[in-house]
């Protein structure tokens with residue numbers, strides 16, 4: 598490759614939020630770039646950016662996130678810094694990202710996907726089925742809440758916000774009998790010691806893009822595009838194309854419980870998708886296959902089918 602490589606005198610600036618998981622993902626990206634281009638670590642600079650979302654989330658620590666604001670609040674300052682050229686790339690958990698990026702920015706580099714499954718974490722119980730009637734479950738995820746209540750309407754769901762460490766602390770303090778975390782997060786934080794049980798997608802379909810790190814850059818920054826091409830994972834991109842087309846066509850706001858997972862076997866892509874009422878009283882799902890290159894089309898078609906099946910009223914609570 599002939600592209601100009603970053604140097605200690607002119608480092609590639611990597612923007613990230615400051616949570617332990619965000620930092621681990623930024624360092625993973627840096628390490629992959631170092632290895633791919635045989636560069637020293639000081640050819641990169643990790644730039645921690647505090648977002649409006651982080652600030653508000655800290656002030657209103659007990660308010661549900663959906664009341665604090667939309668997903669854009671956690672990326673706004675990072676994206677503004679990139680437009681100003683204060684940073685060159687931003688590393689994200691794709692599942693927290695809107696399906697459309699601001700003008701001038703593009704999200705088209707995907708690292709090889711981690712484990713997509715949710716994990717069940719409890720000091721006492723060994724599985725969802727093992728929870729006693731009326732047990733208290735801690736989660737801030739509308740999807741997990743709806744999925745759980747669909748299977749176990751007896752459970753009591755309490756708001757459980759904060760980063761992985763905060764949530765584990767709440768569990769230890771007895772605020773709830775169990776909680777759920779993306780296995781990918783635990784793995785990236787090297788927290789294999791946490792007693793977590795993986796939940797099969799059949800039992801809890803993951804969030805769209807769960808376990809997938811993506812990298813955002815300026816559309817016209819060709820030097821960075823060339824650099825990133827070497828760490829991009831095409832199969833992850835194909836899977837996310839299907840999942841994110843499904844999400845986009847559902848017009849998924851962060852208030853809509855939606856789940857979806859695309860998997861590839863040879864030249865075939867399998868897409869599973871579901872939408873739920875937030876109280877878990879109803880779930881509509883589908884499971885289809887197509888040729889790998891038709892994943893986005895299948896995502897849109899599945900969304901249209903589920904929307905038609907849901908009919909008027911299903912999303913009305915969105916107000």
Ligand SMILES: NCc1[nH]cc(CCC(=O)O)c1CC(=O)O
Pocket residue numbers: 690691692693777778779780781782806807808809810
């Ligand atoms: N919404 C928070 C968030 N965003 C990404 C992850 C985990 C890592 C991933 O899915 O890529 C998590 C934590 C969780 O859901 O447990």
